[in-house]
Amino acid sequence: MSTAAISVVDPASWGQRTGRRRPPRAALVEAAKPRSLRGGSEEEVRLRDSFRDRADDMQAEAAAMARAADASVYSAELLSTTYGSRPIKVAQRALEIFAGLGSFAFSLWLDQLQGRLDQNQRRRAANLRNTFTRLGPTFVKIGQGLSTRPDLCPPLYIEELSQLQDALPTFPDEQAFSCIERELGGSLDSVYSSISASPIAAASLGQVYKARLNYSGQVVAVKVQRPGIEEAIGLDFYLIRGVGFLINKYVDIVTSDVVALVDEFARRVYQELNYVQEGQNARRFKKLYADKTDVLVPDIFWDYTSGKVLTMEWVEGVKLNEQEAIERQGLKVLDLVNTGIQCSLRQLLEYGYFHADPHPGNLLATPDGKLAFLDFGMMSETPEQARSAIIGHVVHMVNRDYEAMARDYYALDFLSPDVDVTPIVPALRNFFDDALNSTVSELNFKTIVDGLGAIVVSGETNLSLCPVSSDKSLTVLEGLALYADPNFKVLAASYPYFAKRLLTDPNPYLRDALIELLFKDGRFRHGRKDRDFNAKDALQPVLKLLLGPDGEVLRVLVIKEAIQVTEAIVVGSAIESYKLVPDVIRTLVFNINGATSPFVMNSAEQESIMELRAQVFRIWELLRSSDNFDPTIFQPILQVLQEPEARQLGGRVAGGITQRLAARLLQQVLRDPPAATSPTL
Numbered sequence: 001m002s003t004a005a006i007s008v009v010d011p012a013s014w015g016q017r018t019g020r021r022r023p024p025r026a027a028l029v030e031a032a033k034p035r036s037l038r039g040g041s042e043e044e045v046r047l048r049d050s051f052r053d054r055a056d057d058m059q060a061e062a063a064a065m066a067r068a069a070d071a072s073v074y075s076a077e078l079l080s081t082t083y084g085s086r087p088i089k090v091a092q093r094a095l096e097i098f099a100g101l102g103s104f105a106f107s108l109w110l111d112q113l114q115g116r117l118d119q120n121q122r123r124r125a126a127n128l129r130n131t132f133t134r135l136g137p138t139f140v141k142i143g144q145g146l147s148t149r150p151d152l153c154p155p156l157y158i159e160e161l162s163q164l165q166d167a168l169p170t171f172p173d174e175q176a177f178s179c180i181e182r183e184l185g186g187s188l189d190s191v192y193s194s195i196s197a198s199p200i201a202a203a204s205l206g207q208v209y210k211a212r213l214n215y216s217g218q219v220v221a222v223k224v225q226r227p228g229i230e231e232a233i234g235l236d237f238y239l240i241r242g243v244g245f246l247i248n249k250y251v252d253i254v255t256s257d258v259v260a261l262v263d264e265f266a267r268r269v270y271q272e273l274n275y276v277q278e279g280q281n282a283r284r285f286k287k288l289y290a291d292k293t294d295v296l297v298p299d300i301f302w303d304y305t306s307g308k309v310l311t312m313e314w315v316e317g318v319k320l321n322e323q324e325a326i327e328r329q330g331l332k333v334l335d336l337v338n339t340g341i342q343c344s345l346r347q348l349l350e351y352g353y354f355h356a357d358p359h360p361g362n363l364l365a366t367p368d369g370k371l372a373f374l375d376f377g378m379m380s381e382t383p384e385q386a387r388s389a390i391i392g393h394v395v396h397m398v399n400r401d402y403e404a405m406a407r408d409y410y411a412l413d414f415l416s417p418d419v420d421v422t423p424i425v426p427a428l429r430n431f432f433d434d435a436l437n438s439t440v441s442e443l444n445f446k447t448i449v450d451g452l453g454a455i456v457v458s459g460e461t462n463l464s465l466c467p468v469s470s471d472k473s474l475t476v477l478e479g480l481a482l483y484a485d486p487n488f489k490v491l492a493a494s495y496p497y498f499a500k501r502l503l504t505d506p507n508p509y510l511r512d513a514l515i516e517l518l519f520k521d522g523r524f525r526h527g528r529k530d531r532d533f534n535a536k537d538a539l540q541p542v543l544k545l546l547l548g549p550d551g552e553v554l555r556v557l558v559i560k561e562a563i564q565v566t567e568a569i570v571v572g573s574a575i576e577s578y579k580l581v582p583d584v585i586r587t588l589v590f591n592i593n594g595a596t597s598p599f600v601m602n603s604a605e606q607e608s609i610m611e612l613r614a615q616v617f618r619i620w621e622l623l624r625s626s627d628n629f630d631p632t633i634f635q636p637i638l639q640v641l642q643e644p645e646a647r648q649l650g651g652r653v654a655g656g657i658t659q660r661l662a663a664r665l666l667q668q669v670l671r672d673p674p675a676a677t678s679p680t681l
């Protein structure tokens with residue numbers, strides 16, 4: 001990257017040109033004032049400074065908002081007034097689009113005729129990517145959008161369209177520089193003491209320069225919007241909306257409201273055109289997630305930001321897909337991916353405010369091992385209900401509860417409530433029974449998302465706009481991780497997060513999900529294969545929940561289970577010992593001839609007791625014999641068992657066991673006399 005110094009000017013001259021009384025200050029950058037001038041204790045000074053900085057930031061942000069006051073917002077009516085009266089321009093562009101997409105469709109048609117659809121898929125996907133690039137920003141955005149929709153696009157197309165993130169055509173630097181001057185109301189050299197002669201990156205809506213702030217000397221990234229982009233996008237959306245209207249009216253097989261989908265998409269793209277909005281998104285994102293010291297979000301310099309120019313802290317780093325460069329710095333891709341996974345899960349499931357465009361170009365590894373997020377143009381929100389539903393969905397998947405999984409699509413808003421989910425259930429069962437033949441944690445996330453996409457498409461469903469795309473960040477991170485380690489399992493890496501949420505979140509829905517995870521039809525799932533829940537970390541919170549005020553439902557299940565397990569061990573062991581007793585002694589002592597058990601019970605009951613006992617012993621043996629069995633996992637149990645609530649619970653379990661065994665004994669005493677001695681004569 002070449003950085004051309006342009007000029008260095010006195011900071012005061014900026015104030016003269018812009019009519020400011022003080023030099024502009026960068027948001028979140030503490031001004032270096034001599035401490036002696038401030039007065040008060042260290043803490044008072046710190047508080048006062050931070051309060052003043054915040055007030056300054058807010059003022060600077062408000063000024064940036066004022067500069068962006070005329071940023072366009074999407075209005076279908078306005079577009080139709082503007083372009084309704086310009087038929088020639090509309091016809092020219094329609095022809096261009098028709099020629100581009102038409103030749104792609106024609107090639108597909110030929111492939112189909114020649115039976116070479118599959119064989120040529122990669123080539124066609126690349127054709128489509130090139131066509132979108134040629135057709136300009138709207139189509140690049142559409143391509144980027146499609147690349148997040150495994151329910152609409154085959155995997156090869158997704159791979160190709162994902163490349164629409166980087167290396168797009170640039171526009172002339174003179175246009176970019178004059179845009180900066182116009183937008184910020186000052187000459188380029190009054191704002192930046194140096195700026196790169198050419199962009200360091202070109203993206204769909206703008207290009208990015210590296211510069212140095214005149215005022216503070218800080219290195220910044222300056223994103224400048226493509227000239228005339230609003231008009232280009234407006235005309236394209238006007239045309240696409242028209243096509244949507246025709247589809248709604250004449251194409252019966254498409255049940256979704258295409259015009260509404262176009263409007264929603266256009267609204268989002270227009271939002272991305274307002275860089276002040278993007279700066280505000282970055283600020284909100286930083287506030288929510290950058291408490292983690294291993295995550296970095298660039299600060300925004302509001303004094304140098306407007307609707308079309310965004311000046312932010314420069315992030316020195318390597319893109320996450322450049323594994324060798326990352327490792328040369330002594331960093332591990334998998335550590336960064338793990339940070340990304342934990343942060344994505346928090347975004348998606350905790351605050352529900354997430355980065356909706358997390359492609360590898362927007363994720364950087366900094367030299368000190370932080371994961372930096374860039375590009376906050378497109379953010380999404382998960383409503384509270386959907387957040388819990390996603391966690392519930394994972395629980396249902398782990399439990400292979402396909403009916404519940406299908407029902408989750410209502411809560412997730414993927415399906416409208418009038419769509420029948422029954423046809424999806426067998427498809428889910430087929431897919432997951434195949435995919436989950438080992439453990440869930442061994443499953444790869446992309447397979448799940450692609451599989452769900454295919455299932456949802458194959459069902460007769462009426463999809464809302466944004467299904468499964470919320471999972472994109474995890475798919476992206478998984479892709480990066482698999483590149484570094486083909487055995488990496490994103491679901492396994494996500495387990496601790498899910499376990500912690502389920503165990504600690506007071507949300508009743510999640511409480512139910514935890515109970516569901518641990519129990520099926522009122523029975524503990526002894527046979528689970530999920531090795532990835534860390535028993536040591538999980539035990540204490542489970543016990544706390546169990547003994548806490550909200551744990552009654554769980555307590556009832558646990559008591560029932562504990563009684564059954566104890567009974568199985570006691571009664572089962574008695575049956576086993578009984579079998580070892582010679583027939584003669586059995587007849588003499590128990591007065592029963594030929595019976596397999598000293599107890600009165602039918603064979604099914606006996607079988608289930610023996611099975612449960614065997615299961616308990618198997619688990620115990622497995623634990624004991626495993627190489628990394630650590631008896632300290634029981635330590636938290638001992639701690640918690642000292643608490644009075646635990647003793648109370650213990651009392652209830654002991655009471656239950658006594659009752660149960662007493663009942664057996666009573667049954668035993670009062671049982672019918674053996675057949676041999678019955679008065680049949």
Ligand SMILES: Nc1ncnc2c1ncn2[C@@H]1O[C@H](COP(=O)(O)OP(=O)(O)OP(=O)(O)O)[C@@H](O)[C@H]1O
Nearest residue numbers: 201203204205206208221298313314315361374375
């Ligand atoms: N703060 C920064 N520090 C360093 N490089 C940056 C910074 N911001 C952006 N870049 C570089 O510029 C590229 C494009 O930036 P960005 O993704 O924000 O643009 P965009 O127009 O929103 O892109 P998209 O087409 O993905 O919407 C990034 O991939 C990165 O390489």
